[in-house]
Every structure is written in C-alpha cells, then in structure tokens.
Amino acid sequence: MSGPTRISEDWAATVVGLVLLVLILTGAISQGILQ
Amino acid sequence: MTTVNETEALVPAEQAERKVDWAWVGAGVVLVLALAWLTRYLDKNVPGWLADTSLNRVAKSVEYPVYAIVVGLAGNAVLTATGVRDRLAPAFRTEFFIKTGLVLLGVSINLSLLVTAAGPAIVQALLLISGVFLFTWWLGGKLGLDDKLRALLASAVSICGVSAAIAAAGAVRAKREQLAYAASLVILFALPSIFLLPWLAGVFGLSDAVAGAWIGGNIDTTAAVTAAGTLAGEDALKIATIVKVTQNALIGIVAVALTAWFAFKVERTADSARPGAGELWRRFPKFVLGFVAASVIGTWFANTVSAADNSAAQAVATNFRTWFLILAFVSIGLEFRLTALREAGWRPIAVFASATVVNIGLALALAALLFADFTV
Numbered sequence: 001m002s003g004p005t006r007i008s009e010d011w012a013a014t015v016v017g018l019v020l021l022v023l024i025l026t027g028a029i030s031q032g033i034l035q
Numbered sequence: 036m037t038t039v040n041e042t043e044a045l046v047p048a049e050q051a052e053r054k055v056d057w058a059w060v061g062a063g064v065v066l067v068l069a070l071a072w073l074t075r076y077l078d079k080n081v082p083g084w085l086a087d088t089s090l091n092r093v094a095k096s097v098e099y100p101v102y103a104i105v106v107g108l109a110g111n112a113v114l115t116a117t118g119v120r121d122r123l124a125p126a127f128r129t130e131f132f133i134k135t136g137l138v139l140l141g142v143s144i145n146l147s148l149l150v151t152a153a154g155p156a157i158v159q160a161l162l163l164i165s166g167v168f169l170f171t172w173w174l175g176g177k178l179g180l181d182d183k184l185r186a187l188l189a190s191a192v193s194i195c196g197v198s199a200a201i202a203a204a205g206a207v208r209a210k211r212e213q214l215a216y217a218a219s220l221v222i223l224f225a226l227p228s229i230f231l232l233p234w235l236a237g238v239f240g241l242s243d244a245v246a247g248a249w250i251g252g253n254i255d256t257t258a259a260v261t262a263a264g265t266l267a268g269e270d271a272l273k274i275a276t277i278v279k280v281t282q283n284a285l286i287g288i289v290a291v292a293l294t295a296w297f298a299f300k301v302e303r304t305a306d307s308a309r310p311g312a313g314e315l316w317r318r319f320p321k322f323v324l325g326f327v328a329a330s331v332i333g334t335w336f337a338n339t340v341s342a343a344d345n346s347a348a349q350a351v352a353t354n355f356r357t358w359f360l361i362l363a364f365v366s367i368g369l370e371f372r373l374t375a376l377r378e379a380g381w382r383p384i385a386v387f388a389s390a391t392v393v394n395i396g397l398a399l400a401l402a403a404l405l406f407a408d409f410t411v
Binding site for chain 2: 009010011012013014015016017018020021022024025027029030
C-alpha cells in the first residue's frame with residue numbers, strides 16, 4: 001500500500017467518524033436505526 | 036517516494052498489486068456486512084443459549100471481538116478453499132473500520148474529568164504506562180522481536196489493549212498480522228483477569244477505591260474493566276472507569292510519541308538526514324486528530340445538555356462504534372495469514388505474559404499508594 005492510500009484511509013475514517021458524531025449529537029440518528 | 040516499509044505496511048503485497056474488480060468488491064462488502072450481523076447475533080444470543088450450562092460465566096464475559104475474529108476466520112477458510120478470497124479482499128477495509136470506530140471512541144472521553152476528579156488517575160496512568168511500556172519494549176528487544184511488534188505489544192499491554200495497539204500500528208506502520216496477533220493476545224489475557232482481579236482484591240482485603248484503580252489500571256479492554264468492576268462493586272466500578280478513561284485519553288499522546296520515536300530513532304539509518312516536521316506529519320496517524328476532536332466535541336456536549344440527553348447520545352455512539360469494530364475484527368479474521376504468525380513463534384506470548392505480570396504488580400502498588408485515601 002502506498003503512502004497516499006494510507007493517508008486517505010486515515011482521513012476517510014476521521015471524516016466519516018466526525019460526520020456520524022454530528023448526526024448523532026444533533027439527534028438526526030437515533031438508537032432505532034441500529035436495532 | 037515510496038519506501039519498502041510503506042509498501043509492507045498493513046497490507047499483503049500481492050493484494051496491492053491485484054487489479055480491483057468492482058463487482059467482486061461489492062460482493063465482498065455484502066459478505067463483511069453479513070458476517071458482522073452474524074457476529075452481533077451470536078454476541079446477543081450465545082450467553083442466553085448457555086445460561087443453564089457450566090459455560091455460563093465464560094459466555095457472559097466473551098466479548099464481540101472474539102466472535103468477530105472466529106466468524107472472520109471461518110469465512111477465511113471457506114473463501115480460501117473456494118479460491119475467491121483475494122478477489123473479495125479489497126472490501127476488507129480493516130484500517131478504515133477500526134479507525135472510524137476509534138474516532139467514535141473519542142466522544143466517550145470527557146476531558147473535563149481529567150482536570151477535576153482524576154488527579155491520582157493521571158499520575159497512576161503516566162507512571163504505569165511509562166513503566167510497563169518500557170519494560171515490554173526492553174523485554175521484546177531482549178527476545179529479538181521485530182520493532183513494530185514490540186511497539187504494538189508494549190502499547191497494548193500498557194495502555195488499553197486493542198485500541199492502543201491500533202493507534203500504535205498506525206504510528207509505526209505495522210503489518211496487519213502483527214495487529215491481529217496483538218489483539219488476540221489482549222483478548223486472551225483479558226478473559227481470566229475479569230474473574231481473577233476482583234477475587235484477588237477480596238483476598239487482599241483492598242478498599243473499593245484501590246480495587247477499582249487496580250482493575251482499571253490493569254485490564255486492557257474497556258468492556259472487561261466494566262465487567263470486572265461490576266463484580267468488585269459499584270464504587271470500585273466508578274474508580275475503575277475513571278482510571279481506564281484516563282489511560283484511553285493518553286492514546287493520542289502515545290501515537291505522537293511513537294511516530295517521532297520511529298522516525299528519529301528506530302527507522303533512521305546512520306547516513307540518512309534528520310527527518311523534518313514534514314516527515315513527522317506524513318507518518319502521523321491522522322485519525323488520532325479525529326479522536327481528539329471527538330473528545331473535545333463530546334466534552335462540550337456533556338457539559339451543555341442534560342445528563343439524560345448525553346447518555347442517550349453516548350449510547351447511540353457506542354452502538355455505532357461497536358458496529359465498526361465488529362466490521363474491523365471480521366475483516367482481520369478474513370485476512371488472517373497463519374504464515375506471518377509462525378514466523379513470530381512463542382516469543383511475543385512470553386513477552387506479553389511477562390508484561391502482564393509486571394502490569395498487575397505495578398498497578399497494585401500504584402493503586403495502593405495513590406488511592407489509599409481516595410473517596411468516590
């Protein structure tokens with residue numbers, strides 16, 4: 001795996017994690033979605 | 036420029052060279068999701084199935100990473116036998132799943148705890164992590180372990196198990212097999228500790244605070260700390276959780292330190308130039324920034340909304356985190372290659388076991404010293 005691929009995976013995880021977090025904290029996603 | 040180390044990092048070389056066929060990748064994604072669902076199903080139902088048997092207590096303490104790795108390994112065997120594993124492999128995004136899970140872990144860390152209630156916890160965490168990390172690193176060196184595996188085992192045993200091993204793997208660019216190995220050892224050693232430590236706390240006649248600090252400082256997975264803390268009592272659980280969360284919060288600092296250490300010392304040859312800030316930034320596992328950002332957001336949220344709203348949101352975040360980590364461990368099982376472990380042999384197990392014993396002793400001494408007069 002080349003350097004740039006690894007970095008993009010790091011950033012992808014950061015962006016997806018933080019976006020999910022914002023959706024959870026604003027109440028856009030609730031517990032029901034995972035049941 | 037791509038170095039040899041980068042090419043080897045966290046991915047088998049033959050996989051990187053293979054052309055991606057998107058139909059197979061789609062099938063791989065469906066497979067990973069299906070196996071994750073199966074893991075969740077087993078995690079929820081196996082304790083109920085074994086409730087009336089002698090395996091009851093073991094079944095209750097087995098956590099989802101165990102089911103996920105077993106399910107992944109079973110899938111691995113089937114896919115290898117049918118010869119399709121390498122075509123599906125691009126969908127096994129271990130790193131992405133696990134790092135997203137770790138970013139979500141950040142929100143559970145309330146930074147204000149670190150400046151108020153956790154004075155002794157911070158002192159204990161700093162002394163315990165440095166002591167156990169350096170011992171493990173030293174012993175790993177004596178037994179001739181690979182530097183990357185040394186860093187993974189030292190982080191896993193001294194901080195908080197699997198999460199720390201992942202952060203360390205990002206910082207030192209370890210191979211996936213090394214990460215899977217470290218994670219398996221963490222889980223293997225956490226299981227007996229859940230029962231052993233509360234029992235020993237009773238035998239030694241430790242106070243709730245000392246017992247909690249000992250358990251929190253010693254057991255390597257947060258869920259196992261909760262399980263052991265529950266066995267030792269409610270007050271012990273509170274202290275154990277504070278101590279564990281304090282250690283978790285130090286993951287970011289250790290990742291930065293390991294990045295710098297490997298850049299300046301371990302991987303630097305005598306004739307190479309001193310690495311600059313650009314090189315350090317290139318090596319730094321960027322998801323740690325997401326982890327820290329999530330902690331800041333989580334702290335702000337916890338101090339802004341009601342306790343009920345906060346715990347409701349935390350429950351959803353924890354649920355998502357669990358899903359991502361299940362996907363990651365299923366992927367680890369699917370990608371596992373026995374040959375890499377055969378090369379490692381018995382030495383990592385000896386290092387991990389010795390480090391665990393040192394961790395138990397040092398954590399007990401520090402807990403007795405720092406938490407003797409501590410009240411919840």
